[in-house]
């Protein structure tokens with residue numbers, strides 16, 4: 001999710017500080033023909049590197065700039081990793097939600113920086129076929145801050161808060177958020193970030209988080225005709241080419257899918 005984890009020389013600490021952070025989207029060769037210069041992604045270039053947050057990848061510009069951006073993101077992530085759970089409850093500044101802004105009625109509209117996603121007209125230009133599940137490796141507030149920082153080049157459509165399941169929408173579903181680390185999947189998916197750390201599932205993956213996310217996913221699937229099936233509701237770690245590990249082994253897929261099924265009825 002957030003952060004630009006394109007740090008190439010990832011030291012061990014990055015394993016802790018990253019997961020889903022953003023950088024994810026790497027456009028494929030064909031995508032280059034359809035899009036503005038999507039940037040390459042260090043992830044794709046170096047799949048063996050430790051996972052970092054990559055959800056987002058924007059079409060980064062040049063390798064050099066990407067490195068610098070990544071370094072900044074790493075520093076931020078490292079600092080954020082120690083943030084207290086209490087900080088996660090802080091509400092981000094945002095204007096009053098508007099019915100015309102959000103695709104999911106329960107969501108709070110907290111727009112991502114315009115440069116952190118690609119404007120689109122889905123499903124006219126690309127079909128929406130997948131929901132990608134992420135874990136932030138950041139607090140809720142810091143995740144929103146990252147997506148609202150145009151230097152980060154990452155985003156996700158939604159971010160859910162651990163303590164109460166509050167849902168924020170940052171990118172319209174018609175637009176392409178940079179979260180999957182795979183341009184093709186970015187164009188065909190909706191990304192949902194979940195506040196927490198994959199190393200502490202019992203602490204962060206609360207009942208409220210699972211329930212709120214499941215209701216959101218059920219709504220997305222219903223509106224886009226996506227089957228409520230694990231083939232289409234996938235983890236970031238299941239995106240082809242992804243080197244991110246979120247949502248991690250502590251994410252209870254069986255429970256989550258039951259909740260999505262129940263919310264779909």
Ligand SMILES: [Zn+2]
Nearest residue numbers: 020055134236
């Ligand atoms: Zn992720």
